[in-house]
Amino acid sequence: MSRLNTTYLGMKLRSPIVVSACTLSENIDNIIRMEDSGAGAVVMFSIFEEQIRKEDERMKNILQSTSNVFAEASDFFPDIEDYHEATYNYLETIRKAKQRVHIPIIGSLNGITPQGWIEYGQQLEQAGADALEINIFYIPADVRLGGLEVEQRYLEIIRLLKKTVNIPIAVKMNPYFSAMGHMALQMQEAGADGLVLFNRFYQPDYDILQLKVVHDLAYSEATEIRLPLLWIAILSGQIKASLAATTGVQSAREVIKYLLAGADITMTASALYKNGISYIGNMERALLLWMDSMGFESLDYFKGSMNQTNVSDPTAYERANYIRILESAK
Numbered sequence: 198m199s200r201l202n203t204t205y206l207g208m209k210l211r212s213p214i215v216v217s218a219c220t221l222s223e224n225i226d227n228i229i230r231m232e233d234s235g236a237g238a239v240v241m242f243s244i245f246e247e248q249i250r251k252e253d254e255r256m257k258n259i260l261q262s263t264s265n266v267f268a269e270a271s272d273f274f275p276d277i278e279d280y281h282e283a284t285y286n287y288l289e290t291i292r293k294a295k296q297r298v299h300i301p302i303i304g305s306l307n308g309i310t311p312q313g314w315i316e317y318g319q320q321l322e323q324a325g326a327d328a329l330e331i332n333i334f335y336i337p338a339d340v341r342l343g344g345l346e347v348e349q350r351y352l353e354i355i356r357l358l359k360k361t362v363n364i365p366i367a368v369k370m371n372p373y374f375s376a377m378g379h380m381a382l383q384m385q386e387a388g389a390d391g392l393v394l395f396n397r398f399y400q401p402d403y404d405i406l407q408l409k410v411v412h413d414l415a416y417s418e419a420t421e422i423r424l425p426l427l428w429i430a431i432l433s434g435q436i437k438a439s440l441a442a443t444t445g446v447q448s449a450r451e452v453i454k455y456l457l458a459g460a461d462i463t464m465t466a467s468a469l470y471k472n473g474i475s476y477i478g479n480m481e482r483a484l485l486l487w488m489d490s491m492g493f494e495s496l497d498y499f500k501g502s503m504n505q506t507n508v509s510d511p512t513a514y515e516r517a518n519y520i521r522i523l524e525s526a527k
Contacts, residue, residue: 359388433459
């Protein structure tokens with residue numbers, strides 16, 4: 198598979214197809230199967246700031262409830278060693294995965310405040326994570342909060358984490374910044390080694406009979422690649438940070454399109470839930486068949502060849518494209 202080699206966050210990967218953060222990686226046997234199926238790397242399932250805060254609060258309550266008793270009476274109180282079960286298990290999964298597989302293991306942190314996970318970033322590094330993917334899932338619901346304040350929240354987290362850990366950091370971006378390109382550049386300047394486009398927020402829905410808010414999981418579809426494809430094509434060649442595409446990767450077709458736009462890797466999870474972990478191998482074989490049909494000996498022969506910098510008509514990615522699409526509908 199040397200023809201599929203790529204570089205992401207400074208790491209040499211054997212394939213541009215990477216498993217994105219999902220519950221499949223909670224199981225070590227699954228991670229081994231991912232490597233055996235050809236995955237270039239695995240992003241671990243996310244650990245959430247809320248989990249860390251809840252466990253910290255639980256520990257605080259345990260200490261308060263046992264602070265005035267004799268050590269001999271500790272059996273009457275909750276097991277202090279169990280308070281960090283979720284975070285401990287997460288770290289153990291990374292340690293065990295590093296012992297069993299050779300591909301990079303990327304830790305995933307999901308939160309909104311610097312204090313929630315700076316220390317935990319260090320623990321992930323110590324557990325053996327090769328890199329960190331930070332998923333800043335923040336919805337600015339306060340109408341008094343300005344765009345600059347929102348951006349600074351993201352940049353502060355990146356700067357603090359960069360000072361805290363020595364492994365590469367990738368930021369899972371959302372597509373809602375008013376100046377996407379400039380924000381991507383600011384994240385790079387703040388220390389982000391890579392950008393993952395895009396964070397797919399899970400919005401609530403309504404049950405109109407029971408009149409309540411419901412939450413369900415909808416897998417991504419191939420039709421959703423247009424927006425990240427646009428921005429990867431624009432950013433590729435303009436910023437130095439690694440670029441990862443993580444929306445709508447259902448087949449080799451989407452992998453090829455993202456690579457043509459300039460992505461260093463493509464991430465998938467929905468396709469594996471639908472088709473099984475071994476489907477990674479199917480996508481790689483289809484990618485190789487396409488490369489053979491086009492005469493491409495490696496990814497370097499075509500990666501980024503259709504980004505805004507390299508295409509003959511750069512306006513295809515700007516307002517002129519909007520006009521052409523409308524005219525074609527006549």
